[in-house]
Amino acid sequence: MTAGTTTADRPAPEAVAEFLRRLRGGVERGLDPLSAAERAAGSLPEALGGALEALARRLRGEYREDEWGFDESFAEAVYPLFELLYDVWWRVQVDGVRNVPSHGRGLVVSNHAGSLFPFDASMIVVAIMKEHPLPRWARFMVLDWAFVLPFLSSFMRRVGGVPASPHNASRLLEQDELVMVFPEGIKGTGKPFSERYRLQRFGRGGFVEVALRTGAPIVPVAVVGSEEIYPKIGESRLLARATGAPFVPITPTFPWLGPLGLVPMPSRWRIEFCDPIDVSGYGPEAADDRTLVFDLSERVQETIQAKLYENLVKRGSAYL
Amino acid sequence: MTMAARRVAITGISSHWGAELARRLERDPRIEYLAGIDTEPPAVDLERTDFIEADARTPVLARLLPSTGVDTVVHCGILWWPEPGKPSRVLHDINVIGTLQLLAACERTETLERVVVRGSAAIYGCEGPSPLFFTERMAGEQPLRTRWQRDVAELEAYFDNFARRHPRLTCCMLRYQPEIAAGLQTPLVRYLTLPVVPTQLGFDPRLQLLHGDDATGALEAAVHNPARGAVNVAPSGAISLSRILRLARRPSLPVPHPIFGPALARLGDRLGTGSLYGDAVRLLRFGRGVDNRRLREEVGYEPAYDAESAVREFAGRTRGRRIGPTLHPASVLDRLGVAR
Numbered sequence: 001m002t003a004g005t006t007t008a009d010r011p012a013p014e015a016v017a018e019f020l021r022r023l024r025g026g027v028e029r030g031l032d033p034l035s036a037a038e039r040a041a042g043s044l045p046e047a048l049g050g051a052l053e054a055l056a057r058r059l060r061g062e063y064r065e066d067e068w069g070f071d072e073s074f075a076e077a078v079y080p081l082f083e084l085l086y087d088v089w090w091r092v093q094v095d096g097v098r099n100v101p102s103h104g105r106g107l108v109v110s111n112h113a114g115s116l117f118p119f120d121a122s123m124i125v126v127a128i129m130k131e132h133p134l135p136r137w138a139r140f141m142v143l144d145w146a147f148v149l150p151f152l153s154s155f156m157r158r159v160g161g162v163p164a165s166p167h168n169a170s171r172l173l174e175q176d177e178l179v180m181v182f183p184e185g186i187k188g189t190g191k192p193f194s195e196r197y198r199l200q201r202f203g204r205g206g207f208v209e210v211a212l213r214t215g216a217p218i219v220p221v222a223v224v225g226s227e228e229i230y231p232k233i234g235e236s237r238l239l240a241r242a243t244g245a246p247f248v249p250i251t252p253t254f255p256w257l258g259p260l261g262l263v264p265m266p267s268r269w270r271i272e273f274c275d276p277i278d279v280s281g282y283g284p285e286a287a288d289d290r291t292l293v294f295d296l297s298e299r300v301q302e303t304i305q306a307k308l309y310e311n312l313v314k315r316g317s318a319y320l
Numbered sequence: 321m322t323m324a325a326r327r328v329a330i331t332g333i334s335s336h337w338g339a340e341l342a343r344r345l346e347r348d349p350r351i352e353y354l355a356g357i358d359t360e361p362p363a364v365d366l367e368r369t370d371f372i373e374a375d376a377r378t379p380v381l382a383r384l385l386p387s388t389g390v391d392t393v394v395h396c397g398i399l400w401w402p403e404p405g406k407p408s409r410v411l412h413d414i415n416v417i418g419t420l421q422l423l424a425a426c427e428r429t430e431t432l433e434r435v436v437v438r439g440s441a442a443i444y445g446c447e448g449p450s451p452l453f454f455t456e457r458m459a460g461e462q463p464l465r466t467r468w469q470r471d472v473a474e475l476e477a478y479f480d481n482f483a484r485r486h487p488r489l490t491c492c493m494l495r496y497q498p499e500i501a502a503g504l505q506t507p508l509v510r511y512l513t514l515p516v517v518p519t520q521l522g523f524d525p526r527l528q529l530l531h532g533d534d535a536t537g538a539l540e541a542a543v544h545n546p547a548r549g550a551v552n553v554a555p556s557g558a559i560s561l562s563r564i565l566r567l568a569r570r571p572s573l574p575v576p577h578p579i580f581g582p583a584l585a586r587l588g589d590r591l592g593t594g595s596l597y598g599d600a601v602r603l604l605r606f607g608r609g610v611d612n613r614r615l616r617e618e619v620g621y622e623p624a625y626d627a628e629s630a631v632r633e634f635a636g637r638t639r640g641r642r643i644g645p646t647l648h649p650a651s652v653l654d655r656l657g658v659a660r
Contacts, residue, residue, distance in 0.1 A: 052653075059650035059653060060566060060569075061563045061567035063563075065559065065563060066557075067452075067526075067556075067609070068452055069452075069560055071560075144448070145449070147448035147449040147606075148449065148606075150521055150522020150523055150577060151522040152522075153448060153523060153524075154523060154524035154560075163449040163451070163452070164449075165449075165450075167451035167453070167455075168451055168453075171452075171453055171611075
């Protein structure tokens with residue numbers, strides 16, 4: 001519902017004109033502007049009134065926000081922008097979305113790429129919302145540095161991001177949420193373009209420990225296309241030191257074109273959700289078994305790596 | 321399990337929270353004797369509380385406390401904010417040395433069974449990327465950047481050490497999140513009731529503000545049923561500052577974060593907020609959340625208000641007491657009669 005659409009009885013511009021006429025009439029009769037506006041508001045069409053009501057609810061603080069700061073109505077409001085990137089810009093194709101559990105806890109583990117802004121988390125969220133028979137919002141682990149920055153920190157929190165920490169992941173899973181992790185972390189996003197689609201070390205297997213402790217199934221995901229959005233051809237130590245960023249990439253367009261260099265390249269994407277790995281049989285104590293943790297971590301890594309190569313072949317040309 | 325408290329001594333009896341606790345315990349028939357310790361007598365009338373005048377920073381308490389024969393000591397003498405007559409430079413002495421002297425006095429009191437300290441969740445620090453819900457085991461994982469945070473960590477270290485040396489005693493450290501209540505004179509409450517509230521541009525912290533009733537209720541519960549070790553005292557859930565201000569109908573004025581602290585310190589005296597001492601400036605940038613499971617399950621206190629309803633109740637009580645109409649857009653819409 002948007003402002004300005006027509007109601008059954010009367011088109012919006014006419015109603016607004018009527019509103020203004022009544023407002024002027026009220027003021028001429030000696031009412032103060034606020035009371036005049038109040039009396040005239042009855043003439044507004046329903047759609048405009050509805051939009052005003054939604055705005056009023058927002059301004060009154062009458063909306064839901066969970067204990068993590070996830071603000072569903074905000075996420076819904078920015079969703080169309082990401083949907084546009086998904087459909088038009090990156091033309092994402094999805095396989096195996098039904099491997100994502102439709103309810104209950106689940107740990108989605110993906111490769112991580114896209115040096116400047118890793119968009120892979122947002123595209124996986126859109127893929128689940130758009131293609132899954134029972135859409136649900138996924139929460140995702142975000143690099144710590146994002147949470148010391150103004151704007152980015154509050155944006156990430158509102159759309160479901162939390163600082164990457166096993167404490168946060170475990171608590172979310174205990175609340176039966178769908179949680180997304182990128183075990184490569186910054187080693188994945190910061191690798192040069194020449195090493196694209198070669199998985200980096202999967203941390204110390206912390207994600208496996210979390211899955212074992214909470215009994216959440218692991219869903220490995222392979223994302224192809226994210227490597228080509230900001231091809232990293234170098235990095236600037238100086239800028240990184242000046243800004244406190246973990247690294248500052250240099251791409252063919254950034255920083256040469258200024259803000260224009262922030263526009264990602266329109267690569268073609270494929271996202272494949274692999275068969276879930278059920279770890280509930282091992283029991284929570286198994287989280288302390290290092291050998292098992294490393295074995296499972298490697299199994300997930302190999303699955304994703306194999307699917308990456310497979311989808312690269314399926315995709316063909318990167319941009320066209 | 322020790323028996324319920326019968327003879328109780330409360331330090332910091334003249335503070336708001338010390339006096340509130342005394343008032344509740346006075347109505348409790350299980351309490352036979354109540355002593356209140358502070359440098360000056362409480363401002364409110366207490367009926368059956370013995371007032372003991374003593375400066376907690378001096379060893380005089382070690383002579384006075386044993387003769388009272390108390391089984392429970394509640395330490396409410398830890399100050400979060402500077403007060404008139406207690407500027408920020410003496411807070412370290414009051415908080416850390418005061419706790420140390422009190423523990424020395426406790427050591428001499430043979431009838432003692434339990435010590436409950438009203439501490440602070442500031443021990444968890446206040447960082448952007450810190451975990452969103454701290455459990456009691458996670459103290460010391462984040463850097464401590466302000467004097468107040470380091471003071472809390474220091475007095476907790478003394479308290480831990482004391483607890484270890486006296487396994488016979490039940491030692492309970494309550495880690496409070498900041499409280500709100502209408503009329504409460506803390507810089508944070510005055511900040512939240514400014515006609516226009518400055519915020520830090522681009523930051524929207526998640527907060528847990530503890531309702532005043534729950535602040536006293538949890539303390540009372542811990543007096544009767546203390547859990548060993550640290551216990552977080554906080555409402556369930558969390559709420560963002562932007563939503564708090566919307567619910568309270570306070571318009572916000574975003575200010576770039578590097579000048580937020582200094583600007584508020586400069587304006588503080590004129591606005592009546594004082595400078596937001598301690599980690600409040602960081603708290604209003606990054607927020608902090610703690611897990612209250614131990615409070616609910618081991619102390620057995622279920623907070624009556626969650627993070628949202630505490631703010632709603634506070635907003636309802638403070639909305640009436642402003643001068644002139646508020647400029648918040650939602651109030652304007654209220655007056656325009658847009659349906660709820």
